[in-house]
């Protein structure tokens with residue numbers, strides 16, 4: 502379990518949010534939503550201590566990540582897989598090598614073991630035949646899938662998704678949502694998804710954290726969101742639904 506406790510973060514005199522507390526239960530998918538600039542990415546970067554807060558704690562299995570030594574932190578960071586917004590692929594190497602990269606960097610696996618694991622990960626994202634392709638030949642949806650194969654290659658406990666459906670058409674977004682669910686079901690993984698896409702939230706998330714007005718404005722089960730009396734949350738959902746209707750009309 503990841504427990505976020507009384508977290509406050511500012512950059513200079515720009516307060517991003519204060520006193521944020523919620524729990525991410527093992528095996529669940531939690532969506533972090535909110536307007537552009539409300540501090541979703543900043544929150545995500547605190548989970549594995551890529552950023553440090555002004556105050557507060559992030560406890561992973563009871564230990565605060567901000568108090569770990571360098572080597573302990575390295576181990577904790579290996580428990581996280583991250584799907585970056587654009588996929589963050591290296592375009593100078595093949596799709597296969599992109600997925601193999603964390604294994605070559607962090608493990609002592611032989612070429613045979615690497616091949617087995619890379620092909621398994623590519624299979625999970627339905628790209629088993631794309632290994633030799635240059636990543637510059639891939640569509641936006643395929644790049645996300647390769648990024649996802651790379652994010653799961655070290656068999657992480659936690660998978661962080663930064664805007665997994667941004668820039669994708671509705672059908673490709675749907676494929677990515679299905680993959681997020683497949684990963685959660687098949688890999689026994691805990692997922693945290695940053696998104697603006699309410700359709701994606703409804704498809705993948707069990708819990709929702711809504712950041713607004715420099716605080717955690719609402720946290721709860723996805724099914725309770727629409728019945729909330731939080732006006733800003735309801736406005737945010739309605740605005741997103743309007744966008745969905747426009748996109749699919």
Ligand SMILES: Nc1ncnc2c1ncn2[C@@H]1O[C@H](COP(=O)(O)OP(=O)(O)OP(=O)(O)O)[C@@H](O)[C@H]1O
Nearest residue numbers: 512515517535536537538539540541542543544697
């Ligand atoms: N390294 C940094 N140094 C200074 N300010 C930063 C830094 N990273 C983020 N910020 C500021 O923190 C605030 C929150 O940014 P963040 O990227 O977390 O927003 P977001 O909710 O993820 O936005 P979006 O939905 O547009 O990606 C913004 O005001 C941003 O300018």
